[in-house]
Amino acid sequence: MTASMSGAPSAEIWQTQCAACHGDAGQGIQAVGAPALTQLSEPYLARQLTHFVEGIRGTHPDDSAGKRMALSVANVAQDDIPGLVSLITTQLPPTTPTTTVAGNPARGEDYYVNLCSACHGGNALGNDTLGAPALAGVSDWYLRTAYQAFLDGLRGQHPDDSYGAQMARLAPALDRQDDIDDVIAFIATLPPHRTR
Numbered sequence: 001m002t003a004s005m006s007g008a009p010s011a012e013i014w015q016t017q018c019a020a021c022h023g024d025a026g027q028g029i030q031a032v033g034a035p036a037l038t039q040l041s042e043p044y045l046a047r048q049l050t051h052f053v054e055g056i057r058g059t060h061p062d063d064s065a066g067k068r069m070a071l072s073v074a075n076v077a078q079d080d081i082p083g084l085v086s087l088i089t090t091q092l093p094p095t096t097p098t099t100t101v102a103g104n105p106a107r108g109e110d111y112y113v114n115l116c117s118a119c120h121g122g123n124a125l126g127n128d129t130l131g132a133p134a135l136a137g138v139s140d141w142y143l144r145t146a147y148q149a150f151l152d153g154l155r156g157q158h159p160d161d162s163y164g165a166q167m168a169r170l171a172p173a174l175d176r177q178d179d180i181d182d183v184i185a186f187i188a189t190l191p192p193h194r195t196r
């Protein structure tokens with residue numbers, strides 16, 4: 001029953017319902033496909049959580065990572081979301097991910113500037129007005145799987161997901177794995193928004 005969770009302290013919800021996958025400090029755990037969260041903005045985090053709670057993200061039958069996350073918010077109420085988001089952005093230490101994707105950052109920069117920067121920003125810090133999240137400081141393996149989910153039509157297809165649809169429309173502009181890895185390698189060179 002969602003009502004019983006509503007009003008529980010955010011730190012308790014985090015520890016009991018999120019940390020097992022995202023890590024105590026929100027640093028992410030690659031083995032379960034759960035990304036680091038600490039470099040994302042409040043509006044973006046709030047929208048994604050709302051979308052998982054409302055079945056707008058993570059419901060495609062082939063989206064196994066999205067489904068794991070969607071099932072995990074079954075006991076999270078809308079009222080819990082602002083507190084969780086503020087905990088993630090103000091209480092958890094900023095994460096700096098390690099590099100796991102090999103690519104050519106110099107090649108990737110060209111693609112990034114031409115195809116991504118208009119929405120995600122010149123330094124990949126995101127643009128909340130456009131709904132585009134920060135990519136700098138985000139785990140590179142997650143950028144890869146998230147991009148692939150848009151390409152494969154697993155994300156951004158729900159009729160109420162207008163921001164996801166914008167990204168899904170753009171994704172085919174870069175659909176070769178080598179090119180995608182080059183862009184991700186470039187993004188990995190950019191400093192994140194929050195630093196220790």
Ligand code: HEC
Nearest residue numbers: 017018021032033034035045048049065066068069072084
């Ligand atoms: C069973 C593991 C699991 C649990 C528990 C879990 N998550 Fe997740 N979470 C994931 C996975 C896997 C993804 C990546 C989904 C994808 O690839 O689309 C994710 C994605 C997210 C995203 C989207 C990140 C982005 O960049 O779009 C947010 C926000 C998030 N989780 C927050 C939470 C919060 C808050 C909780 C606790 C209420 C929680 N998660 C519990 C596994 C989990």
Ligand code: HEC
Nearest residue numbers: 115116119130131132133143146147163164166167170174
């Ligand atoms: C037209 C604007 C636009 C352009 C251009 C664009 N994006 Fe996006 N992107 C978005 C929006 C909006 C979202 C958020 C979608 C959502 O809310 O689910 C997003 C989400 C993403 C995500 C998921 C991040 C996460 O935390 O889950 C990745 C990865 C991504 N974009 C990579 C790229 C790359 C790489 C390029 C260039 C090749 C690019 N985007 C170009 C608008 C854009």
